[in-house]
Amino acid sequence: MRFPVDHDLHCHTYLSLCSNDPAQTPRSILDFAKAHGYTVQCITDHLWDRLVPDPNGFYRPQDIEHVSENLPLPKDEQVRMVFGCETEYCGGTRLGLDPANYGKFDFIVIPPNHFHMKGLVGSESYDTEEKRAGLLAERLEQLSRMDLPWRKVGIAHITCGLIFSEGDQYKVYSLVDEKRFRGAMRRFAALGAGIEINLSCFGEGWREHSDAMLRLYRLAGEEGCKFYLASDAHHPEGMKVVPERAPEVIEALGLTKEDQFILP
Ligand SMILES: [Zn+2]
Numbered sequence: 001m002r003f004p005v006d007h008d009l010h011c012h013t014y015l016s017l018c019s020n021d022p023a024q025t026p027r028s029i030l031d032f033a034k035a036h037g038y039t040v041q042c043i044t045d046h047l048w049d050r051l052v053p054d055p056n057g058f059y060r061p062q063d064i065e066h067v068s069e070n071l072p073l074p075k076d077e078q079v080r081m082v083f084g085c086e087t088e089y090c091g092g093t094r095l096g097l098d099p100a101n102y103g104k105f106d107f108i109v110i111p112p113n114h115f116h117m118k119g120l121v122g123s124e125s126y127d128t129e130e131k132r133a134g135l136l137a138e139r140l141e142q143l144s145r146m147d148l149p150w151r152k153v154g155i156a157h158i159t160c161g162l163i164f165s166e167g168d169q170y171k172v173y174s175l176v177d178e179k180r181f182r183g184a185m186r187r188f189a190a191l192g193a194g195i196e197i198n199l200s201c202f203g204e205g206w207r208e209h210s211d212a213m214l215r216l217y218r219l220a221g222e223e224g225c226k227f228y229l230a231s232d233a234h235h236p237e238g239m240k241v242v243p244e245r246a247p248e249v250i251e252a253l254g255l256t257k258e259d260q261f262i263l264p
Pocket residue numbers: 086111114156157
């Protein structure tokens with residue numbers, strides 16, 4: 001059976017400062033999900049927990065109280081609406097969500113490569129594709145050794161332009177060390193985490209670089225990882241990338257129903 005295009009587990013509302021779009025509400029998101037036959041829709045606003053010291057200026061106002069303004073989420077018989085968050089990972093054991101608050105979210109999206117956030121996640125010294133590729137491998141390895149509620153964790157956009165906005169993102173993906181990457185993916189597979197296929201990252205240019213773009217997902221699949229789809233929408237228009245782009249990416253990766261990450 002083919003991999004179903006019936007869910008979106010990473011999506012922002014107006015509460016995310018980089019959305020700030022009054023049209024992007026839980027209700028409008030649910031309406032889109034319903035109209036497209038989804039069974040699960042997750043809301044994952046940017047989050048930094050006040051229990052974790054030293055966020056940057058972007059994250060400081062986006063605390064649990066702030067993202068919880070969306071609660072209670074609208075209920076629906078067809079679409080399960082899930083309250084999640086996209087927190088931040090800064091290397092080592094530094095995550096923007098304190099263990100005391102893991103229970104407040106039904107899904108925790110963790111981006112390993114917001115390297116544009118210099119000083120918090122990345123740094124000026126990682127200034128080549130080789131260094132960024134090494135940093136990605138290192139962050140994934142470190143993250144996979146953390147004690148997290150893995151069955152409700154998603155590893156966000158492994159391929160994402162933010163990995164090296166100043167350089168060649170595709171070259172970075174090609175340069176990631178296979179052995180190290182496979183090792184981290186094997187751990188994520190065993191722990192039960194989901195690997196995100198973020199369709200906002202599959203813009204017009206990806207087909208010209210399909211080998212580089214798909215490489216890391218193929219390796220993850222070979223290590224037994226399960227996948228989920230995500231729009232990463234910040235505006236109503238952005239929701240469309242899942243139904244519009246997912247079928248082609250699923251086909252290119254040869255994914256089936258067996259490969260789907262299921263949120264508990
Ligand atoms: Zn992100």
